[in-house]
Amino acid sequence: MQFTLHQENDTFSLLCGATVLLRHSAQAPCCFVGHGQESMQMYRGNFDIEDYVDERSALRELVLEQDAQGARLSFARHAGEAPQLVFEVHARPHGVHLQLAFAAPQWNRLWLRLPAEKHEHVWGCGEQMSYFNLRGRHFPLWTSEPGVGRDKSTHLTWQADVTARSGGDYYHTNYPQPSFISSQRYCLHAETTAYADFDFRHDDFHELQFWAMPESFEFMLADSFIELVGVVSERFGRQPSLPAWLQNGAMLGLKGGEAHARTILARAKEHGLAVSALWCEDWVGLRQTSFGKRLFWDWRWQPERYPDLKAWIPELAADHIRFLGYVNPYLCNDGALYQEALQHGYLATALDGGEYLVDFGEFDCGVVDFTNPAAAHWFEERILRQEMLDFGLSGWMADFGEYLPIDLRLANGVDARLMHNAWPTMWAEVNARAIERAGKTGDATFFMRAGYSGVQRHCPLLWAGDQSVDFSRHDGLQTVICGALSSGLLGNAYHHSDIGGYTSLFGNVRTPELFQRWAEMAAFTSMMRTHEGNRPDENFQFYQDEGVFAHFARMTRLHVALAPVIRSLAEDAVARGLPLQRPLFLHYEHDHNTYAIQDQYLFGPDLLVAPVHAAGATDWSAYLPAGDAWLHLWSGVRHEGGQRVTVAAPLGQPPVFVRAGCAQQDFLLGLAA
Amino acid sequence: MQFTLHQENDTFSLLCGATVLLRHSAQAPCCFVGHGQESMQMYRGNFDIEDYVDERSALRELVLEQDAQGARLSFARHAGEAPQLVFEVHARPHGVHLQLAFAAPQWNRLWLRLPAEKHEHVWGCGEQMSYFNLRGRHFPLWTSEPGVGRDKSTHLTWQADVTARSGGDYYHTNYPQPSFISSQRYCLHAETTAYADFDFRHDDFHELQFWAMPESFEFMLADSFIELVGVVSERFGRQPSLPAWLQNGAMLGLKGGEAHARTILARAKEHGLAVSALWCEDWVGLRQTSFGKRLFWDWRWQPERYPDLKAWIPELAADHIRFLGYVNPYLCNDGALYQEALQHGYLATALDGGEYLVDFGEFDCGVVDFTNPAAAHWFEERILRQEMLDFGLSGWMADFGEYLPIDLRLANGVDARLMHNAWPTMWAEVNARAIERAGKTGDATFFMRAGYSGVQRHCPLLWAGDQSVDFSRHDGLQTVICGALSSGLLGNAYHHSDIGGYTSLFGNVRTPELFQRWAEMAAFTSMMRTHEGNRPDENFQFYQDEGVFAHFARMTRLHVALAPVIRSLAEDAVARGLPLQRPLFLHYEHDHNTYAIQDQYLFGPDLLVAPVHAAGATDWSAYLPAGDAWLHLWSGVRHEGGQRVTVAAPLGQPPVFVRAGCAQQDFLLGLAA
The missing domain is CATH 2.60.40.1180 (Golgi alpha-mannosidase II)
Structure with missing residues (x-):
């Protein structure tokens, strides 16, 4: 795409067509560099982050060089100073890139201002759960737990905050991404994994903050939003199509052991419920803690809860029902796989090289170091292939991804603060490669809540994370729609959520009505899946009430009836990168x-x-x-x-x-x- | 006092004796200038304040000029740039001043770094209610409501926050002051009324932030803390001695009308309670609102609640009991005094010159403009003298002072954001002048919760504001001690509080035990005074229980017995500026x-x-x-x-x-x- 570098009086502009992408003058500079010292505290996936910026300088002096090699923008604080920041400008098929060519080493903060219009809308920044139009707010971009309640004015949020620092706020998300789409019909993507904060509060500019110098800024443009989403989807990687078997009905999330699963499945059939799969996260066994039952994080079948699973999976398959499990990137240190990983040196270590364990609440885990190709390969082959796919699983929840601690040492030598945001995509890639090597892409599947730039290429299906079991504005049913729409614009075509929500804390419990409203929505998404929640015994389950059972069965049949629509939309997703759920x-x-x-x-x-x-x-x-x-x-x-x-x-x-x-x-x- | 300007290699130092007061090098500069755009929202005395700093530059280049005229420090960002900031250095009897001689007009933010030591302690910053040693935290300095609960982890604070944005935090205080005392035996005072934030979190420097350029930085030094407090007290103005009649017993705060006051006084005498005065804030009459009974803000005696007050005051006086009232700097627009002030043009106006009213909850008030000398004089003579002193009052609570809105126009033409912090001292001065002109200094008195630099000279007695009726860490009994100690070091010799606390909200009510513990402390302060609280009917009063009545009576007699001690300490306060309550x-x-x-x-x-x-x-x-x-x-x-x-x-x-x-x-x- 052609770009124009325009200089008139004191003002410089970069344009593609009529769209002004960058505007700079000494009075209104577009770049600021600075130095900050951040403080980051993690507590079980929730982060307290503060910055102390001791310098922030406007780069008022711009020197534009244009020759046969291309164009270069050199910024300095004042005339006569050596350049502090140099970008090369490159035309790209669908836009223009600013490639960082040089940055003075003393700066670790960058603020880039893009021209804004007062009535402009802005969407994206990953999977945003509270606000679809991002204008008027700022969005820190750091993968984390999204929070419980996510609204400082609610009692639930306050209780989560004071007991576990886990109340969260509107911008907390498992899946942030430093990319946004403007109603001016461009997408801006910053190529970096550093902590960022995109500020859309100003009338006349957007200000993008980075805690390390990004490699590049990529502007993508198109004549319509539909085309633009296609361009964006191509940039981050087109996803495979949805497995066809998902359209056979709902995936039932059950975690009460084999007898429970067999009982519910039998009752489901009696009630005319269309079932595509059973998803039993407790296939790995349980651990009793003072907080209740937790999974045993050693990713292999444990016979005590599912004694006949080996035989049952083929039986289910004959009945056109798949079986799925659960996995995450941690290994508990009292499990066999941890020992294997430790012996091979596949775990991230403490900064001094010693053992590094993460406390998950009465049990400790090692972090498999995916920056070590051998470790990633081991996880793919030894766990995902051997213990899961070969065992007969058709997929799994690929949980977590947003918890990489920032005080550990990784094999690639990169600061964990720069790898933290990269982790979800690496985790997705590990899962995708295992399935690909098994030749099961498009058949076996996995679903993730964490994400970051590039997760699109690897993760075949998002799930919206752990909503509270309620209708609340910032953590209930409606946040799932916002999540689907914002992530969908950035190339995540497939989205779904736990029907009825997941998180039940401080007496907040799921009602039959909530379950039914959620199921009604889920029928019109990529996939219907239930979850018994974090406290199954205290929360309503569809199989506890005949009326709800019948309602849910009807919604699963509606979903099955929609299969032709979903198939055609999934083909559209592959061909054009359009999401199934569209703003x-x-x-x-x-x-x-x-x-x-x-x-x-x-x-x-x-x-x-x-x-x-x-x-x-x-x-x-x-x-x-x-x-x-x-x-x-x-x-x-x-x-x-x-x-x-x-x-x-x-x-x-x-x-x-x-x-x-x-x-x-x-x-x-x-x-x- | 002699000072030394020392330059060695790249490092410049300013010393008094062996104490390094300033240290600068290009690598570790002591001054940063910048530009910010603040957002300040006031809701009934509580402020939401945020800053957006778009530039912050280190002034790395220092040029030191020393000649017969004195010494000048000129700071620039880099060699060759014109100075951005110039200070003149002046020796003073007890230290050294840095007088601002020039500041480049584009900057509205200043950060000054002072050398710190790791184990240094820092105290002061006005009347701090949560932390006496300020090290390890930062303290925004902006007079405001202190908050209800003041601890984001308590349910009370959360309720106050969500219902009225009034929960507050550790640094909120009615009386901030940009002055601190270091354990290095110096006091630093910044002469400014701009918003400031003193940050004591860094190991090797203190960073003082200002939202306008201060006129000067004053370092005061002494060989001992006792001497230093004397120097500081002299700087801000030595207070008059305590009225002797205060030592006759407790001042009873009663607001149930004359019959109630007469009854309680009679019962107090029967119980052997020593009474110095009655303090009846409802002497001005009441207004019924949906929140309950409020005072009628038209500062004159209203006969309906105290029909015989004119005759009763002399009777009380004969019995050695004084009578005190209540006043604040607002006038309700349905009162007669408001109309008088309006006609004379004595009220602050909207920015466009129109009428400006402050909403206090179902009634609106004008703000008497104390920057207009005629308006101040009118308030002193027409209200404080004529309606109050001449009526027979021996003093009053001079409430508020911390609420000056920032969006009004004042007669002196100064931005209200710069007058906001100045207001408490101006309010104190109005009160003090009225008493002085009546020849009653040291006899008639008033007590204030708001303060700022210089309030010492005018306000004869602080009261600790509106604690919650509990033992809580950040809003209960113990905060009063912290307030007395921090304000005491800066020359506020006399301090007291509402016995039993004041604020009862969300079901938090005063217990008999709390009242008794508070009375036990109050016996050992400048003055004992009760308050029936914001909700008298729901809270325990000493006269409701015989045992508590007797306990309280004993504490008032203990206070009377301490009179010789208090007299001698009050003389010490006048002579040496030492507070009665000392760290x-x-x-x-x-x-x-x-x-x-x-x-x-x-x-x-x-x-x-x-x-x-x-x-x-x-x-x-x-x-x-x-x-x-x-x-x-x-x-x-x-x-x-x-x-x-x-x-x-x-x-x-x-x-x-x-x-x-x-x-x-x-x-x-x-x-x-």
Whole structure:
């Protein structure tokens, strides 16, 4: 793509077409460098992070050099000073890159300002759970636990904060990414794994902060949002298609041992529940701690909970039901695999080379060092292949990824503060390679909550992490939609969540209504999966109530009926990089009312889903984008677009609309039958 | 005092004697300048303050000029640049001043670094309620409400935060001051009213931040802490002596109208309670709001609550009992005085010159503009003199002072952000001048919670503000001691508090035990005064229980018995500027164990007071400073100093020790009788 370097009076601009990507003058410089000393405290995946910036200097002097080799931008604090920062400007097929060519070594902070417009919208920054439109806030980008409650005004958050520093805030996410899409139809990606903070609070500029110099800034541009998402998806790696067997029904998350799983499965069949798979995280056995039952983090089948699993998996397969397990990148030091890894030198060490263990609450774990290719290979072959795929698993939850401590030593010699954000993608890659080498890509699968730039290429399916079992604004059902939309724009086509939420603490427990509303939404996502939660005994399970059982069964059948739609959307994802769950503006970019909507989505071009995310609702209001008319799925009533409408929304009738006149209209309206 | 400017290799030092006050090199510069844009939101005296610093530059280049005119320090960012900051160095009798001679106009932030030592202690910064030794923390200096709970880990604080943004934090105080005393035996005072933040977290430097360029930095030095406190007290203005009538007993705070006051006074006499005064804030009448009863902010006697007050005051006086009232710098817009002030143009206006009202919760008030000398004079003569002193009041609570909004226009044309911190001292001055002109200095009195540099000269008596009615670490009884000690070091000799605390919210109510422990402490302060609290009906009052009544009566008699001690300490305050309540190290500077003690104090040189500040205590442990032996007041048992001892501490026997061998030993031990 052609770019223009424009200098007029004192002002320099970098443009692609008519879009001004960079603007600089001595009065309004675009680069600031500085020096800071950060303080970072980790407590079980939650971080307290502070910075003390002792210098921050505007680079007011810009020298532009353009010759046959290309263009270079050299920034200094004042005329006569040696350059502090030099970028090379390179044209790319879909945009322009600023490649860092030099940075003065005394600086460890960079602030880059990009021109902003007052009414501009900004989306992305990974999987954001609280705010889809990022304008008006700043977003620290550091993979971590997302927090429990995530809203300092709630009692739940306060309790989580004071008991475990785990309350979190709006920007905490398992999957941050230093990339955003602007309503000016460009995407900016910063290539770095350093701590970053993207600040969209200013009227006339965005300010991007980095705690190390990024390798490059990549601007991608397109004429429409749809094309732009395609370009972005290509940049980060197109995902494989969804395994077809996922469309056979819901994946049941059960963790009460084999007898429990067999019982629930039998009852599910009796109730007409469509089941694609069983996902039993306790296949590795349990450990009793004072906090309750925890998994035994030694990633092999343990016969005590699933004595007949070896025989049962083929039986299930004959019945078109898959079996999935659980794994994470840690190994408990009382397990056999830990000893193996230790002997081979595959574990990260303390800075002094000694043993490094992470406390997970009455048990300690080693960290497999994925920067050591031999260690990664061992994890892939010895654990994922030998103990899991060869055992018969069709996939697993690839948990964690966001916990890499920052005070350990890694084989590649890079500071753990720079590897922390890189870890989710490395973890995804380990999982993907194991499946690929087994020739099972697109069949065996795994789902992750952690992510970072490039996770798209390796992780076939995101899950939205551990929501609280409620309808709360910042940690309940609706946050899952925001997560799907923001990550979807950055090339993560497939997204799903724990039906009914996961985290039950301080007396906050799942209600039957919550489970049902969540299931109604999940039917219109990439995959339906239940989770019994962190405290199964205290929380409602679908199999405890006949009415809910029947409702859930109906939703699984609806999901199965949607299989042709999902297949076609998954093909679209492979071909064009479009997510299954799409923000409304992706298809309606001229309707600016859609730009900040984060509690509705298009499930492909023809279905609009507006999940009920409040307790006690009997009707629900939704915005229908302008330019089309919409047919309410359950009543068939037609509504013109460009307005907010209210429809009846009893349990069992999630607010869904079919685009009038679309090719699949009759098929889609038939789903209501 | 002689100072030395020392330059060796690259390092410049400013010394007085052997004390290095400033140290600078290009590698470790002492000055940073920058530019910030603050955001300040006020909600009923609580502020949310954030800064966005877009530039911060080290001034690495120092040029030292010394000639017959004196010495000048010129700082620039680099060689060849024009000076950004120039200080003149002036010797002063007790130290040295750095006078700002020039600052480049583009900077609105300054960070000054002073050399620190790892084990240095730092005290002061006004009246600090949470931490006496300031080392290891930073202290924003901005007069405000101190907060309710002041501890983000408590449920009370959280409730205050979410309902009224009023939870506060450790550094919030009605009385901040940009002055501190270092254990290196110097005091640093910054002459400015701008927002400041003193950061004592670094091992090798203190960093003082200012949001405008201070006029000067004043270093005061002395050979001992006692002398240093005297120098500091002289700098900020020596206070008048305590009125003698205060030593006649307790001042009873009653706000239930005249009949209630008469009843309680009669019962007090029956119980042998020594009473110095009645303090009835409702002398101005009440206003009913949905939050409960509030005072009517029109500062004149209203007959409906105290119909016979005119006659009663002389009767009380004949009985050696004074009567005090209440006033603050606001006028409610439905009162007569507001109209008077408005007509004269004595009220601060909106920035556009229109009427400016502050919402105090269902009633609105004007702000009397004390920067207009005519308005100040009117407040002094028309209100304080005519309506209060001439009416027969012997004093009042001069409430507020810390609420000046920052978005109004003042007669002197100075930005309200620079007048906000100045307001408490101006408010004190108005009160002091009214009393002085009436010839009643040292007889009529007033007590304030707000303060700032220079309040010492005008305010004869601090009160510790609105503690919660509990024993909590950051908002309960013990915070009063910290407040007395920190403010005392900066020349505030007299300090007291609401016996039993004031703020009762969210079900937190005063217990009889709390009242008694507080009264035991108050007996050993400048003045005993009760307060019925913000919710009198829900909280324990001393007159509701015979046992507590008797205990309190005994404490008032103990206070009366201490009158000779208090008189002598008050004379000491006038002569030497020493506070009545003294940190242990003031008399024991060679015992470093005393440097961080903040829950005990010396009441003059011969009494050590270690108030019980926990519920359910039957014994109590206290540190006795080395070099003297100490006699337990109630048992007479002798303990050697330099150790922590535990003594019985039943209700009625506050842990107090008499310095063995002091001149008053027998008298003091006799107090126990």
